Amino acid sequence: MLSSEQRHLDAEEELKKVKKICDQAPAGDKKEEAMQFYTAAEDAHKMRMNNKCIAQLAKAREVLK
Incomplete structure (x- = not known):
């Protein structure tokens, strides 16, 4: 099970990925x-x-599919 801090860091990485996708849309x-x-x-x-x-x-990614 992921620690709260690790989950927070994972969310931060996902934010960066989705921001890039949104910027390129x-x-x-x-x-x-x-x-x-x-x-x-x-x-x-x-x-x-x-x-x-x-x-x-996840919702943002779904919209841009």
């Missing part, structure tokens, strides 16, 4: 929606709500 509704999920993930990460952060990042 073409402008439009899907990018805007993905960025809303990304912003929610950032907020959750700041509050150390790692499960919520990961869930929001």
Whole structure:
């Protein structure tokens, strides 16, 4: 089982990956929606709500598929 700190670091790495995907996405509704999920993930990460952060990042990825 991952420690709380490791989970937080994993979420931070995932944030970086999804940010890169969002930045490379073409402008439009899907990018805007993905960025809303990304912003929610950032907020959750700041509050150390790692499960919520990961869930929001998954939603951002799904929008950009």
